[in-house]
Amino acid sequence: MGFLGILEDKRLQHVPATVILSEEHAENLESTAALKHGTGKNADIVLVPQPSEDPNDPLNWPMTKKLTVISIIALGSTLYASVLAPLLSPALVVIALSFHKKIGDITVISGYMLLVTAASGPIVSALARKYGKRPCLIVSSLFGLVGTIIGSATNSYNGLLAGRIIQGGSVSAFESLVVSMIGDLFFVHERGIYMTLMQFLLGAASNFSAIIVGPIAQNLGWKYTFHILIAFTALETLLCIFFVPETCYNRDHRYDIDELAENKLSDLAEVEKRHKGLAKSDGEAVRIESGPLPATRPKKTYIQELAFISGRYSDDNLFQLFLAPFAVCTNLAVVWVVVVTGGFTAFFVAQSYDMAQIFMAPPYLLNSAQVGYLSLGPFLGGLLAAVMVGATLDPLIKWCAKKNGGVYEPEYRLLAMLPALLTGVGLFLFGYMTEKKMSYYGTAVMHGIDLFGICCANIAAAAYAIDAYREMSGEVFIVNMVFKNLLFYGFSYFVNDWTAEKGPGEVFYVFGGVSLAMMATTPFLFIWGKRYRSYWHRLGLLEKWHIKTHAEM
Numbered sequence: 001m002g003f004l005g006i007l008e009d010k011r012l013q014h015v016p017a018t019v020i021l022s023e024e025h026a027e028n029l030e031s032t033a034a035l036k037h038g039t040g041k042n043a044d045i046v047l048v049p050q051p052s053e054d055p056n057d058p059l060n061w062p063m064t065k066k067l068t069v070i071s072i073i074a075l076g077s078t079l080y081a082s083v084l085a086p087l088l089s090p091a092l093v094v095i096a097l098s099f100h101k102k103i104g105d106i107t108v109i110s111g112y113m114l115l116v117t118a119a120s121g122p123i124v125s126a127l128a129r130k131y132g133k134r135p136c137l138i139v140s141s142l143f144g145l146v147g148t149i150i151g152s153a154t155n156s157y158n159g160l161l162a163g164r165i166i167q168g169g170s171v172s173a174f175e176s177l178v179v180s181m182i183g184d185l186f187f188v189h190e191r192g193i194y195m196t197l198m199q200f201l202l203g204a205a206s207n208f209s210a211i212i213v214g215p216i217a218q219n220l221g222w223k224y225t226f227h228i229l230i231a232f233t234a235l236e237t238l239l240c241i242f243f244v245p246e247t248c249y250n251r252d253h254r255y256d257i258d259e260l261a262e263n264k265l266s267d268l269a270e271v272e273k274r275h276k277g278l279a280k281s282d283g284e285a286v287r288i289e290s291g292p293l294p295a296t297r298p299k300k301t302y303i304q305e306l307a308f309i310s311g312r313y314s315d316d317n318l319f320q321l322f323l324a325p326f327a328v329c330t331n332l333a334v335v336w337v338v339v340v341t342g343g344f345t346a347f348f349v350a351q352s353y354d355m356a357q358i359f360m361a362p363p364y365l366l367n368s369a370q371v372g373y374l375s376l377g378p379f380l381g382g383l384l385a386a387v388m389v390g391a392t393l394d395p396l397i398k399w400c401a402k403k404n405g406g407v408y409e410p411e412y413r414l415l416a417m418l419p420a421l422l423t424g425v426g427l428f429l430f431g432y433m434t435e436k437k438m439s440y441y442g443t444a445v446m447h448g449i450d451l452f453g454i455c456c457a458n459i460a461a462a463a464y465a466i467d468a469y470r471e472m473s474g475e476v477f478i479v480n481m482v483f484k485n486l487l488f489y490g491f492s493y494f495v496n497d498w499t500a501e502k503g504p505g506e507v508f509y510v511f512g513g514v515s516l517a518m519m520a521t522t523p524f525l526f527i528w529g530k531r532y533r534s535y536w537h538r539l540g541l542l543e544k545w546h547i548k549t550h551a552e553m
Contacts, residue, residue: 006527015533019048021401059186075236076174077202078201082205085349093356113164118483128177129324132311136173137173141240176478179195179477182198188397192390195459202458207379212372320546334465343514358434378450385419385452397412414526420456424513430446453515469533
């Protein structure tokens with residue numbers, strides 16, 4: 001039995017995703033001594049996955065380049081995946097009055113946008129796996145820009161609907177591909193802080209947009225939310241074109257030591273020794289002719305990196321790649337990640353649907369700006385969760401690995417799920433306080449508490465998915481995005497009517513109970529997750545169906 005009760009597997013010598021992370025406490029140093037390690041305080045940390053000798057390998061990029069890329073896609077995630085969905089929420093009543101429609105009719109406009117987002121997910125997944133993430137990000141940015149321009153120029157309900165539908169084409173890539181890009185750019189021991197950042201932007205940042213959008217809609221008119229957004233979407237499009245190179249890379253599979261079922265560290269160590277022995281001291285590229293070593297490629301120029309499509313990353317046809325996100329759902333751990341993160345996020349989105357309906361009605365009688373200000377509570381809750389988990393998640397998994405004889409198990413990421421118990425508490429109390437018409441300051445605090453828990457759950461589950469199933473993480477986050485947006489679309493049809501008929505108490509009591517029920521499943525994955533990873537590899541369903549989620553070299 002491993003540290004904290006993780007059950008060992010008896011069927012495979014080496015279970016995929018189980019890796020030696022801390023050499024200081026590892027029992028067998030010979031197999032890792034020749035591998036690449038971290039620097040400074042991480043000098044005893046084995047780099048997982050191992051970077052190749054190719055300067056074009058994203059793992060070998062300078063940290064400044066990695067941070068530039070992650071900053072640009074983080075901005076894109078904020079604009080398209082966080083801001084667009086709740087863009088109209090604080091102004092629902094104002095827009096409904098201007099178009100002489102019911103609130104539900106305006107909510108459904110955003111619902112259609114989310115439906116387009118969900119429907120485009122498998123297409124984005126297939127194209128990204130085949131041709132890389134860069135073209136998908138650029139085209140998605142253009143969809144966001146065009147849709148925002150239409151929303152800015154329209155004076156009709158149907159025009160607004162058209163703009164929102166086109167905006168929906170921008171969300172999929174920036175909600176799913178950007179998360180898997182963390183696995184492209186960073187090593188296991190570095191991913192926690194970037195995963196925390198991305199989940200914070202995908203969750204809590206949408207509340208900050210509501211704080212801004214509310215006063216804009218109240219003082220300038222709801223169309224100014226689109227006017228102002230045009231500048232940011234145009235900037236993001238230009239940044240993607242000129243400063244986000246392709247992060248997909250066909251690496252020799254021996255370097256992916258977190259994906260191998262057999263412990264081939266000695267083979268890779270021999271490769272590394274030969275590289276070190278034959279490399280020139282001046283750092284020039286060396287072509288190695290003997291043995292199985294691949295030739296070192298010349299470094300791409302900046303102009304070469306600007307290519308819209310830099311190559312093909314899979315030999316499978318697009319139909320097979322289109323099916324891949326659905327095929328990975330045969331993995332129960334993937335289903336758990338999808339349902340938990342999708343469900344938790346859907347509860348938060350349901351709150352955003354109800355905010356204007358609850359707080360612009362008696363006895364609160366708040367205006368659009370004041371409803372927007374109430375989102376400060378959940379924003380601070382999400383920010384606190386991001387700071388706490390970001391500061392502790394990577395050190396926590398390093399500590400667990402040291403306690404586990406230097407061996408890292410992805411299930412240690414799930415320890416960050418513990419604070420997610422607060423989600424149920426926050427939802428229960430939010431429902432109770434709004435039902436009893438209590439202070440909106442108190443409801444904002446409860447809103448912050450439940451989003452604190454939601455962010456912790458999403459960070460933990462997403463980090464687990466990348467570490468445990470990195471080879472198919474792109475498909476995992478695509479299907480996760482599809483599931484979430486279908487939930488959001490479905491909620492847009494009935495949440496407001498349910499709240500009007502039964503009151504917010506019943507709605508959020510149900511959501512709170514479901515959140516606690518989902519939390520109760522976490523210990524099973526934590527304890528039996530390693531054995532299931534072994535079972536999934538031995539089952540080999542994707543191989544039997546001739547569906548690849550990882551390019552071979």
